[in-house]
Amino acid sequence: MIHLTESAALQVIDMMKQTEHPENQYLRIKVQGGGCTGLSYGMGFDEDKTDRDIQFDHHGVRVIVAEADHGVVDGLEIDYKQSMLGGGFTIKNPNAIATCGCGSSFRTASNAGTPGDC
Numbered sequence: 001m002i003h004l005t006e007s008a009a010l011q012v013i014d015m016m017k018q019t020e021h022p023e024n025q026y027l028r029i030k031v032q033g034g035g036c037t038g039l040s041y042g043m044g045f046d047e048d049k050t051d052r053d054i055q056f057d058h059h060g061v062r063v064i065v066a067e068a069d070h071g072v073v074d075g076l077e078i079d080y081k082q083s084m085l086g087g088g089f090t091i092k093n094p095n096a097i098a099t100c101g102c103g104s105s106f107r108t109a110s111n112a113g114t115p116g117d118c
Helices: 007-016 067-073
Strands: 026-032 039-044 053-058 061-066 077-083 084-093 098-100 105-108
Touching: 007 061, 007 084, 026 067, 026 098, 053 067, 061 067
Parallel strands: 026 061
Antiparallel strands: 026 039, 039 105, 053 061, 077 084, 098 105
């Protein structure tokens, strides 16, 4: 399961309101190769949910992830932090055995032999 905190959900909802059809949007979480530690996260809006997607609902946000990516993001927590310098999403992944300094790339036990490109 992917968990979206209330703070993150409120930010996502505000961002969705700026799209053409916010009522049709899903928040898609994806995993792609790259980054310093081998894998990196992707987040974006998507109107197309397939039968190979898993859906989670948190605080009014429909979150989807491809079945193929679910194993490495199962248990993921996405939060939104606000500071004097601005705000941003933070991601905690219990499956990550290593992360880069900025937190945008990670490695799991299943891809531990895959070097990244720093």
